Amino acid sequence: MTNSLARPFRLPSPWRAGVILVALVLALPVLTVFGFVFQPAGEVWRHLADTVLKDYVFNSALLLLGVGLGTLFGGVSSAWLCSMCQFPGRRVFEWALLLPMAMPAYIIAYTYTGMLDFAGPVQTGLRDWFGWSYGDYWFPQIRSLGGAIVMLSLVLYPYVYLLARAAFLEQSICVLEVGRTLGAGAWTGFFRIALPLARPAVIAGLSLALMEALADYGTVQYFGVATFTTGIFRTWFGLGDAAAAAQLAALMMSFVFILIVLERWSRRQARYHHTSGRYRHLPRYQLRGWRAVAAFGLCLLPLLFGFLLPAGQLLAWAAQTAERTLDAEFLRLVWNSLGLAGAAALLAVLLGLFMAYGKRLRGSYGVAAAVRVAGMGYAVPGTVIAVGVLIPFAWIDNRIDAWMRASFDISTGLLLSGTLVALLFAYTVRFLAVSLQTVEAGLGKIKPSMDDAARSLGLPPNQVLARIHMPIMRGSLLTALLLVFVDVLKELPATLILRPFNFNTLAVRAFELASDERLAESATAALAIVLVGIIPVILLSRSITRARPGHE
Amino acid sequence: MKTVLFSILLLLMPVFGPFALAAEVNLYSARQEALIKPLLDRFTEQTGIQVNMVSAKDDTLIKRLESEGRNSPADLLLTADAGRLHRARELGVLAPVESTTLEQRIPASYRDPEGHWFGLSLRARPILYARDRVDPEQLSTYADLADPRWKGRICIRSSSNIYNQSLVAARIATHGEAETEAWARGLVGNFARPPQGGDRDQIKAAAAGQCDIAIANTYYLAAMLNDSQESERASAERLAVFWPDQDGSGVHVNVSGIGLTTAARNREQALRLMEFLVSDEAQRWYADTNHEYPVVEGIEPSDTLKAWGPFKPDGINLSELGRYNADALRLMDRVGWR
Numbered sequence: 001m002t003n004s005l006a007r008p009f010r011l012p013s014p015w016r017a018g019v020i021l022v023a024l025v026l027a028l029p030v031l032t033v034f035g036f037v038f039q040p041a042g043e044v045w046r047h048l049a050d051t052v053l054k055d056y057v058f059n060s061a062l063l064l065l066g067v068g069l070g071t072l073f074g075g076v077s078s079a080w081l082c083s084m085c086q087f088p089g090r091r092v093f094e095w096a097l098l099l100p101m102a103m104p105a106y107i108i109a110y111t112y113t114g115m116l117d118f119a120g121p122v123q124t125g126l127r128d129w130f131g132w133s134y135g136d137y138w139f140p141q142i143r144s145l146g147g148a149i150v151m152l153s154l155v156l157y158p159y160v161y162l163l164a165r166a167a168f169l170e171q172s173i174c175v176l177e178v179g180r181t182l183g184a185g186a187w188t189g190f191f192r193i194a195l196p197l198a199r200p201a202v203i204a205g206l207s208l209a210l211m212e213a214l215a216d217y218g219t220v221q222y223f224g225v226a227t228f229t230t231g232i233f234r235t236w237f238g239l240g241d242a243a244a245a246a247q248l249a250a251l252m253m254s255f256v257f258i259l260i261v262l263e264r265w266s267r268r269q270a271r272y273h274h275t276s277g278r279y280r281h282l283p284r285y286q287l288r289g290w291r292a293v294a295a296f297g298l299c300l301l302p303l304l305f306g307f308l309l310p311a312g313q314l315l316a317w318a319a320q321t322a323e324r325t326l327d328a329e330f331l332r333l334v335w336n337s338l339g340l341a342g343a344a345a346l347l348a349v350l351l352g353l354f355m356a357y358g359k360r361l362r363g364s365y366g367v368a369a370a371v372r373v374a375g376m377g378y379a380v381p382g383t384v385i386a387v388g389v390l391i392p393f394a395w396i397d398n399r400i401d402a403w404m405r406a407s408f409d410i411s412t413g414l415l416l417s418g419t420l421v422a423l424l425f426a427y428t429v430r431f432l433a434v435s436l437q438t439v440e441a442g443l444g445k446i447k448p449s450m451d452d453a454a455r456s457l458g459l460p461p462n463q464v465l466a467r468i469h470m471p472i473m474r475g476s477l478l479t480a481l482l483l484v485f486v487d488v489l490k491e492l493p494a495t496l497i498l499r500p501f502n503f504n505t506l507a508v509r510a511f512e513l514a515s516d517e518r519l520a521e522s523a524t525a526a527l528a529i530v531l532v533g534i535i536p537v538i539l540l541s542r543s544i545t546r547a548r549p550g551h552e
Numbered sequence: 553m554k555t556v557l558f559s560i561l562l563l564l565m566p567v568f569g570p571f572a573l574a575a576e577v578n579l580y581s582a583r584q585e586a587l588i589k590p591l592l593d594r595f596t597e598q599t600g601i602q603v604n605m606v607s608a609k610d611d612t613l614i615k616r617l618e619s620e621g622r623n624s625p626a627d628l629l630l631t632a633d634a635g636r637l638h639r640a641r642e643l644g645v646l647a648p649v650e651s652t653t654l655e656q657r658i659p660a661s662y663r664d665p666e667g668h669w670f671g672l673s674l675r676a677r678p679i680l681y682a683r684d685r686v687d688p689e690q691l692s693t694y695a696d697l698a699d700p701r702w703k704g705r706i707c708i709r710s711s712s713n714i715y716n717q718s719l720v721a722a723r724i725a726t727h728g729e730a731e732t733e734a735w736a737r738g739l740v741g742n743f744a745r746p747p748q749g750g751d752r753d754q755i756k757a758a759a760a761g762q763c764d765i766a767i768a769n770t771y772y773l774a775a776m777l778n779d780s781q782e783s784e785r786a787s788a789e790r791l792a793v794f795w796p797d798q799d800g801s802g803v804h805v806n807v808s809g810i811g812l813t814t815a816a817r818n819r820e821q822a823l824r825l826m827e828f829l830v831s832d833e834a835q836r837w838y839a840d841t842n843h844e845y846p847v848v849e850g851i852e853p854s855d856t857l858k859a860w861g862p863f864k865p866d867g868i869n870l871s872e873l874g875r876y877n878a879d880a881l882r883l884m885d886r887v888g889w890r
Contacts (some may be wrong), residue, residue, distance in 0.1 A: 051885040113749065119756035119787060134761040143748040224710045224748035224890055234712055237611035238881040240639070320780065387615055394619040401623050414623045418606075418616075497612040501578060501604035501625070504585065512584035512607065517752040517772065520781060521586075 019358035023370035029388025036246035070153030075160025095541035100306030102533025106218030167201035317523035352435030378433035382493030442476025638874020671807030698738025759787035774843030
């Protein structure tokens, strides 16, 4: 597993310059916001440190820990069961476990609150049944830090599941068989061979989940949990202090950065590609009796709570309100959402592929750092990214306008601000990390000797990518497409701020109604997001299974 | 690849669409679409002026206006609270407007003294109490809610919410910071639970018995009373409205309001829209559909609102809410109002 990579070929410099240029452009929004860091904000910091800062740190850290454990357990265990074991229902779980991913976190939070709150049907039912009143009984408080951890874990575990499953499917069975000949049973094979080999993929999925959790605003805000995100908003808009807010954001991102660096350091020189090119059909462990029941239960749990229950509630609400909410305008929302998500997904995956391959070709520190910086956007709350896009775009537009006025007496107005270009750019900045992580994980599993062989036979680097790597990691590419697509479908803050006139999406509609506390009316749009998200989830899940090397 | 390019172009169409029309006005709205669109459609019907709109949160729309500068396409900024309008004014993105219609129809305390913004509908934030557990005789003022006898009986949402920030800002404007801080400390000590959820959630918690008093905007209660869901109506009916401080400074109110941007290019159309929004028809629509109080005097509120009777609103100029917003937030941080 350990070897040092000799890199006999030099990266053509246009490619290298391209990677760095793209990274710089994509880093623009984050850098813009961080530009505020250098403005002095001493007095506000004193206030924050005296009052709320320790809450922010404490709650954010616990949120990360909780969501990390929750997604890791839910994602890895179900991925292993679905790819390596045979039990009743497995073929359905295989794709159904992805469904919660289509559920926006704030929607699931609103839905569960509607059900489990003190005034909701569950507690009211209990009180009526047993004749209790307030204070007579204990019931878990849904709107709390614990509640936020559960909500976020339920919708974020599919990231881990998806990437871990792709890794388990791409693994060569030879390694496991060697393990078996050396006396490793099913459990040992999992813990000592398969899991360590899948580590880059699992970590990639986990860090996506954690970054998303850290950037979440809707859920924590609704639950009244004071985290870094809510703090950034209060400081920026409530206290009117952009500098302190940017410094809070920087502090928050250093959290993520430290985590990533620690993880990379712990891997150091280890490599995770499989050394055997022989693939054959994965023999699954046949589970029977209580083991089969346990596996079934373990897979059902996240699906039930992450999707079936909330979707059922949404469906019930939607049925009540559909005649008011379904109209011609609604179809337009669906079309807008689909178009945006599709375009953004393509863009993000192409750029991710370009950068990840650039890094593979030329692992210089400059390129590696550029790639890292370009992927930072994911951990930043959407609103912060949006403002980071807003400021430079408007600045450039106004500069061009001023110059055109001065030189030709023509006003060009705003060329890019308030267009879908700005919006797509924001999505790319925010979600590049998703495609990048996935593509990198896929690339990392391809032996460097493949590159060497292809190059020595005369293929130029781009041909190696197109004709060798892309077919091999079709599964990872599709995964990346799917992840970005669904993420953009759910994305809210950047869409709200940057969209053009008279342009709405499903997420905007669902959020506006939900935030006005008209939960039942928001259900149709929320359900549509889920439905639109499900179709690609199912299609891609099938291709991922088929994309296993050696399949067919 | 060609089809991809084509679909991207197709997607961009709506961007360039609005510029083709002659009579139009561009609106940045912090009121979400569902709450304002029918009114705008009515305006278009009457005048032939097309209204283009982007809806988002107040703060971010103001940021967008600010960074777009003089080339911003927006003619009007519509927000759901006066504090934000004041901030927009401070940032220099709102232009003064002179209109006798607006000045005559809107009382002075609900508009900017120099005409940078105008209130359109009134939102009151009184005390709501559980009919079966609270004797309204016990209620008097906001200040009284800090008294220890209300310990564990009050529900209110988080201090991140602008309505609470405005409530505290209004108190700072009237009573000064020290007195307000002492009051807020007492109030926080009486909370039945850590602040969470929205205004409707406070109402539901009070109805279910988790607390006896909820502080919430009246249109939420009114909307619940008129909800199609039985459970919402049942919760709301357990609560009644108490108008506090009727012998003193009055009930805390806020407005949704509108201002002309400095970048506005369709000034004339924008002004017509502003004046339309204070017309009898528009004001009645606010009252009937959104259950907000009209700002224009002499317009009847909805039946639900009428049942709660008239009240004396706080008379301070609402630009004060913006002036003291940051102070209010710090104060709430200090007293541990989450």
